[in-house]
Amino acid sequence: MRRLLIAIPYLWLLALFLVPFLIVLKISLSDVVLAIPPYAPTLDLSEGWAGIKAFFAALDFENYWFLTSDDLYWKAYLSSLQIALISTAITLLVGYPIAYGMARAPQEWQATLLLLVILPFWTSFLIRVYSWMGILSTEGILNQVLLFIGIIDEPLTLLNTNTAVYIGIVYTYLPFMILPIYAALEKMDDSLLEAAEDLGCSRIGAFWLVTVPLSRSGIVAGCFLVFIPAIGEFVIPSLLGGSRTLMIGKVLWEEFFNNRDWPVASAVAIILLLILIIPIILFQRNQQKQREVEG
Template sequence: MRRFLLIAVPYFWLLALFLVPFVIVFKISLSDIALAIPPYTPTLDFSAGWAGVRAFFSALDFENFTWLTQDDLYWKAYLSSLWIALISTAITLAVGYPIAYAMARAPEEWRPTLMMLVILPFWTSFLIRVYAWMGILSQEGFLNQFLMWLGIINEPLTILNTNTAVYIGIVYTYLPFMILPIYAALDRLDESLIEAAEDLGCSRLSAFWLVTVPLSRNGIAAGSFLVFIPALGEFVIPSLLGGSGTLMIGKVLWEEFFSNRDWPVASAVAIILLAILVIPIVLFQRNQQKQAEAEQ
């Protein structure tokens, strides 16, 4: 009985508040928009009995999904989200790897402090960290002031409200997610392997490419997924740092829901986004499993 309760309570909580909501999203994505409360049709009418249920199912269709393929906005937003997420993951990797590498090579007694310095921003509000860049990247912001003071530019650059600002924002906020798994992989790396490679005639650089990088592969994969997956559905960064030209699907979904009040289309957008995310999520899961097996 106790065991049953122990399993049932979290189980039913997740069924009711995680799985059922998805079924509802799926159902509404097949419905049509209506000027009513709730603003979609059909709604399931049990009082009409079997006929009501039949009428309900016959009114569902894939019209919203067809609509998504017809209107340029949506598939452009999906493509541009994928592109932005991909590029920013690559930049985050390029920025994060040297930091993780240096941390793993730092004196033993520094490492806990360095770790804490990487984790601290993660505990700080995400919103505030994005906001901090608004004051830096604006026309009269610190970056422009600094560059003009150095004499590199004469005119202030427009960075805020462009895609560049979105890249900077994603790299900045997700950097700790990239550093930590790579650091964990490099920390475990047996240094004598690199020495052996060097003894056998590798230059330092080729020892790095041929030994260090392949051995930290799992950390690179984990870090990249941890950046890519949330970046794809990101809403806060494109809406605060991006401009009107920044197309990201998280923002489109938000506007479809809150501004256009088109719930069926917003639901269809969500279903397609999930379908796209399934691929990286499954790859990520497999990578984690492989790592867990390697550790055992």
């Protein structure tokens, strides 16, 4: 009974998570050919040990070399990291005051405010990204409003730029930033701030010396929750970004669907994962530390 309980989900994940991932690894080491499927396996297990030996003899990381030889790829990685980093910082700046305001709101308002943050979270991601297309376009609402107020004389080009990508990421991932920070701030005892002021802190001093350190775990969790998915983002750069917006998720997609270069797409995926491993491990550590603190 216990064995069956473990075996069913275990086998499912092995077959549909681990094995596919190993296939990606294997194909990333294969050679591209014009055929269906469009790659030639260099690892042939049906030949047994000889096949494995031949595989290692022919192992050349050719696709990975290709990634380094073409500017496009490393630029895409760097630009993904940059876009993810900057938008995480903006999301923190936008999200913290909201989380803070929620945590310090009257008790009877808290449930409603929380509901208002969670609601977009359940709403289709695609639709939320799409909603900005109408706003940011040259004839869009934003330009109309700015022109009407007289801040600008001619419409700004916003859609299909990196700015639009930043806006899109901040907008869609904002709840991920607000929720952990709110959770950390909400636990904080009001009397801590009173104690700090009693001991001679100014209000702003108390905020920096008490509130911010106490919400640190929430800030760290929120930043990772935005940063990690933002790196591999595909929908936002392809709907809001322009042809010059380089993000690795989009490159992978195009490599696979448009260029049909499966080995290179696989190599792109493997490197993307290697880049993600560091923030993921740091995130796990933060969560674990948090659990230990809370006992």
